Amino acid sequence: MARRVHIVGGGLAGLSAAVEIAGSGQHVIVHEAGPACGGRARSYEDRKLGCRIDNGNHLLLTANEAVFRYLGLIGALDTLQGPNQPIFPFVDLAKPCHWTLDLSMGRIPWWVFSASRRVPGMKLGELLSLKRLIDAQPTQVVSDCLLAGEFSRRLLNPFSIAALNTPSDEASAALLGHVINESLAKGGRACLPRFPKIGLSESLVDPALSHLAVLKAEVRTGSRVTGIESAGGRVTALQFPDDRIEIGADDAVILAVTAPVAAALLRDVIPNLVVPDAFESIFNAHFRLDYTPTPVGSFAKTHFVGVVGAVTEWVFLKGDIVSVTVSAANRYANREPEELGKQIWQEVCKALDGLLERPLPEEPFVQRLVWEKRATFAATPAQLKRRPSARTGLSNLALAGDWTATGLPATIDGAIRSGVAAVKVLGLR
Structure with missing residues (x-):
């Protein structure tokens, strides 16, 4: 046997x-x-929204070698999509500004010398924050390593919260430094953003289950x-x-x-x-519209945008669904979900103003608010x-x-x- x-x-x-x-x-x-496999990275039918959604938003990078090897094994590499450039659109609602971070494809960061490609208002000396993170000691937190300035406020701090799901004054600087070493430090070819064409289950779960069935593995739900x-x-x-x-x-x-x-x-x-x-939560807000918005500019290439200076952190456009992720959400634990959802929609309307062919309505057609209390370890x-x-x-x-x-x-x-x-x-x- x-x-x-x-x-x-x-x-x-x-x-x-x-x-x-x-x-x-x-x-x-x-x-x-x-009843279903996939854990936090799956899709499901939401009765309130009347459609299928992902239970969270996940953005992959081409640096995620283990993911792409896994997708290759299950025959699902073609289920992802994304721009052929390492671009990341951002909106700052505290100091109103739109920009697109446009990384260099190679390891040499030529992008930092171009005002149109780098973080607005940053000074080249602020790049020292990257070295401080990469060289960080095990006891240091991210905020210990960040130099004051727009590079930290508009990029490194949001990146840290998204990657570690922990506030920067608590999160491990050494862990973030390791992430930077495996992504940004390798150049833009390692930072091409990728996301499912349809949904998380269609990319990461369903093909795996089909693959396992062909190879006679048992999956008992x-x-x-x-x-x-x-x-x-x-x-x-x-x-x-x-x-x-x-x-x-x-x-x-x-x-x-x-x-x-x-x-x-x-x-x-x-x-x-x-x-x-010890755990950190993630708050996801899914807003369905009665029409499909048309993105413009770099947003049309990525279908996601980072938001600075707001509760809202990342906005994803998936057909007629506008989906928002708020990481390290323990800091909002005393807020009512409905109140938080209302503020987020107002921020989304401001953030996407100018990134869509027409403004969003004052209220979404229907919404679903999901608070994952123990989304990840702190x-x-x-x-x-x-x-x-x-x-x-x-x-x-x-x-x-x-x-x-x-x-x-x-x-x-x-x-x-x-x-x-x-x-x-x-x-x-």
Whole structure:
């Protein structure tokens, strides 16, 4: 009988692990507690909006090598789209201004010498902030490294919040420096923005499930693991509400669930396990219109725009849906969602004025407000120390998830990397 590999969790970390192993002669079984796979990176039918939407907005860069390798394996590279230039439109509502960051394709940052391509009002000396971030010590936070000026206010601070989902005065400078090293420092070819042509599920989830089905891997939804048994330094059984599966001598388990769920499941079998225990939220506002707006200028090429000096941070145009992401949203925890949604729509109307052929209406046709209270772990220096590696004290168990020690923030790329790392740790590939 072929070795069985049980993957607990059908998010991108679990799917990545499954895709990595499928077709290798091992019997892959994915256990997903919910009705659908994908975790935070999936699409669903929203009854209030009357259409299909993504449960969050995710912008990929060509630097995300793990993502593109994964898409290649599942045959979904052609499901992404984006401009053939490393351009990023921005709007500043505090100091009204529109501009487009237009990076150089190569490693030499010629863009900083062109007033039309760089951040308005920045001074070249402010680029020292990048070096300070790249050289940051583990205990430093992002704000320690940012020099005062428009380069930090209009680019580095928004980039930090979006990448780490943590306020700059709390977020790890070293982690942001690592992100910069893997993207901006490599030049514009590594920073081409990419996003799904249709939706997250159509790019990241559905093709993976089809690929796994062809390779005879099992994906069991509604399959919730409630306990893990161990003996002799290895996992011996998985418990379910109405079932129990024994883990054979050659079998392996990859636990690809959230940090709190992993801690709960492993409390008795790995009592000294340390995982992140502080989290940051994300607020998403989806506004549907009764027509499809027509973008102009660089917005027509990207279909997204960054917003500075407002609650609104990133605006995505998806057909007749205007979708907004607000990262590090714990700071707005005392605000009512409806009140926040009203302010965001007003900001969107101002931000997109001049970026659409005609102004947006005073009110959207219908809206959906989603507050993900535990969207990611808080990317603080203290929490980074709590990220475990894929390897555990049990010989046949590995951990996966964007909260493990991937070297990246809690991103799609980090989740996919973690699945691959878990497979390698167990020697399954």
